Amino acid sequence: MFSLKYFNLNLKFLIFRSKFETIYIVKIEEIESGGETKISIKMADLDWGASVDEQEQKLTAKVDNLKITKPETVNGAGSAASGEPKSSPDPGGAAEGGPEDAGNTKEDESLLRKLIHSKLISSKANLEVLQKDPNSPLYSVKTFEALNLKKELLEGVYKMGFTAPSKIQETALPTLLADPPVNMIAQSQSGTGKTAAFVLTMLSRVDISKNYPQCLCLAPTYELALQIGQNVEQMGQKMTGLRIGYAVRGERVSRGQRKDDHIIIGTPGTVCDWAIKHKCFDPKLLTVFVLDEADVMIATQGHQDQSIRLQRMLNKQSCQMLLFSATYDDQVMIFAQAVIPRSPIVIKLRREEESLDNIKQFYIECTDVEAKFQALSNIYGTISIGQSMIFCATRKTAAWLAEMMTKDGHVVGLLTGELTIEQRAAIINRFKEGKEKVLITTNVTARGIDVEQVTVVVNFDPPLTQDFQPDYETYLHRIGRTGRFGKSGLAINMVDGRRSLSTLKSIEKHFGRKIMKLDADDMDEIEKIAV
Numbered sequence: 001m002f003s004l005k006y007f008n009l010n011l012k013f014l015i016f017r018s019k020f021e022t023i024y025i026v027k028i029e030e031i032e033s034g035g036e037t038k039i040s041i042k043m044a045d046l047d048w049g050a051s052v053d054e055q056e057q058k059l060t061a062k063v064d065n066l067k068i069t070k071p072e073t074v075n076g077a078g079s080a081a082s083g084e085p086k087s088s089p090d091p092g093g094a095a096e097g098g099p100e101d102a103g104n105t106k107e108d109e110s111l112l113r114k115l116i117h118s119k120l121i122s123s124k125a126n127l128e129v130l131q132k133d134p135n136s137p138l139y140s141v142k143t144f145e146a147l148n149l150k151k152e153l154l155e156g157v158y159k160m161g162f163t164a165p166s167k168i169q170e171t172a173l174p175t176l177l178a179d180p181p182v183n184m185i186a187q188s189q190s191g192t193g194k195t196a197a198f199v200l201t202m203l204s205r206v207d208i209s210k211n212y213p214q215c216l217c218l219a220p221t222y223e224l225a226l227q228i229g230q231n232v233e234q235m236g237q238k239m240t241g242l243r244i245g246y247a248v249r250g251e252r253v254s255r256g257q258r259k260d261d262h263i264i265i266g267t268p269g270t271v272c273d274w275a276i277k278h279k280c281f282d283p284k285l286l287t288v289f290v291l292d293e294a295d296v297m298i299a300t301q302g303h304q305d306q307s308i309r310l311q312r313m314l315n316k317q318s319c320q321m322l323l324f325s326a327t328y329d330d331q332v333m334i335f336a337q338a339v340i341p342r343s344p345i346v347i348k349l350r351r352e353e354e355s356l357d358n359i360k361q362f363y364i365e366c367t368d369v370e371a372k373f374q375a376l377s378n379i380y381g382t383i384s385i386g387q388s389m390i391f392c393a394t395r396k397t398a399a400w401l402a403e404m405m406t407k408d409g410h411v412v413g414l415l416t417g418e419l420t421i422e423q424r425a426a427i428i429n430r431f432k433e434g435k436e437k438v439l440i441t442t443n444v445t446a447r448g449i450d451v452e453q454v455t456v457v458v459n460f461d462p463p464l465t466q467d468f469q470p471d472y473e474t475y476l477h478r479i480g481r482t483g484r485f486g487k488s489g490l491a492i493n494m495v496d497g498r499r500s501l502s503t504l505k506s507i508e509k510h511f512g513r514k515i516m517k518l519d520a521d522d523m524d525e526i527e528k529i530a531v
């Protein structure tokens with residue numbers, strides 16, 4: 001027993017690591033209050049996997065449990081103070097809305113992007129190779145045949161419908177498949193072909209005649225691990241006898257049970273459990289170690305520690321170590337350098353810059369939310385609009401607008417934060433397939449989602465940050481176009497009070513691009529804005 005002067009942490013377990021890398025888990029059993037807090041600490045009879053499962057479950061908890069604490073509408077919050085008309089369609093005035101991304105985790109966003117990327121995103125940006133090994137000159141390939149893949153693997157690649165390597169694959173694959181193996185850190189935005197690149201690497205290095213794990217891939221969540229597994233299963237479909245193991249929550253193993261899967265894909269906690277606690281496989285025998293979604297992984301300290309712990313158990317001479325990330329900042333790089341030692345090759349494909357060039361921007365001044373809808377209705381009734389996205393500040397506004405537009409005869413999709421990731425992906429995919437012409441969504445539920453064919457974007461409410469400041473980045477991302485998406489576009493901003501007008505004026509000033517006023521009652525004027 002020992003006492004602490006101040007103890008207000010709600011801890012149940014403490015984890016210590018000795019200098020010999022042994023992990024000790026102790027359980028805090030009693031907490032008494034009254035003057036001085038006393039706790040008793042015992043060696044825990046704890047299944048590390050169970051606690052990791054719990055952690056992973058929390059991480060992957062969907063937005064179902066989202067508790068909205070912000071005011072009903074962002075503009076409404078300001079309006080009330082400034083005496084402006086309330087922009088909420090909520091007649092009862094129940095405070096419910098607010099920026100919708102409060103519960104959007106990086107894991108959620110990552111999974112959503114994976115689910116909606118049914119095809120490759122092409123990029124015109126240049127590939128940068130930041131660190132080169134002078135002993136292994138880089139070259140690139142334009143075909144999969146040039147990689148000398150095993151016949152059945154090449155067949156698997158073609159079965160997936162791939163005809164030629166993507167931009168990042170062109171340069172990464174020859175290095176990834178080279179002998180002796182080279183370590184690599186690669187960054188490129190979601191959908192550019194990273195997963196396919198490392199899956200191909202694992203499959204080409206695996207020896208099916210050996211019945212033990214040879215490749216290990218770590219992912220931040222259960223769902224992301226399963227997505228990678230699907231890629232392995234598809235690409236390896238012609239490799240008879242290939243076995244894939246999933247070290248994810250719920251996949252229990254007993255101590256000493258030897259795994260004979262060739263490839264293990266899992267989350268760091270459960271993989272640690274399999275490798276260290278239950279000794280189901282020998283990390284020293286791995287020939288490929290992949291850490292995917294590093295930018296998502298670093299958001300959880302436990303994942304970082306577990307990944308590094310696993311990496312330390314590898315045979316540095318014979319195991320190829322690879323790290324992939326969709327973003328590339330200092331934090332990712334610090335982690336990357338720690339987990340991928342021995343001068344890795346660093347490949348980076350920048351995201352294409354978005355710009356407001358050739359985007360016609362307008363704003364419409366309205367008195368209240370009904371007037372906004374009326375203005376919108378005039379526009380949709382006057383010009384022919386291909387596919388459009390409408391962004392609202394709250395779920396309630398979005399739902400109300402969807403109902404109003406549906407009554408007005410539009411085929412509308414509604415994408416809001418209370419949906420599961422799978423439901424959101426299904427809605428986005430329907431929209432991408434053209435099943436709906438209008439997609440109404442909340443502030444950032446659709447963050448990072450590119451729908452190429454959208455030509456008209458409506459900000460039913462101007463974008464604001466969590467602290468109610470103009471959100472320039474979100475504005476650019478909603479409205480801006482990249483080279484690959486073509487050049488023309490139309491942005492319509494609805495304002496209904498001094499505050500939203502001032503937000504828009506700040507956005508105009510920030511980008512130095514004129515946002516013209518449009519009279520939504522003047523049909524002749526509306527006709528002229530058509531793209």
Ligand SMILES: Nc1ncnc2c1ncn2[C@@H]1O[C@H](COP(=O)(O)OP(=O)(O)OP(=O)(O)O)[C@@H](O)[C@H]1O
Pocket residue numbers: 110113114117118119120121160161162163164165166169188189190191192193194195196197326
């Ligand atoms: N060479 C290729 N040719 C055609 N399609 C490809 C090619 N490589 C990958 N794809 C497809 O493009 C989509 C995105 O690929 P992939 O999942 O590998 O990208 P990613 O960069 O790993 O994205 P994320 O970070 O979201 O996982 C997938 O549907 C994949 O099947």
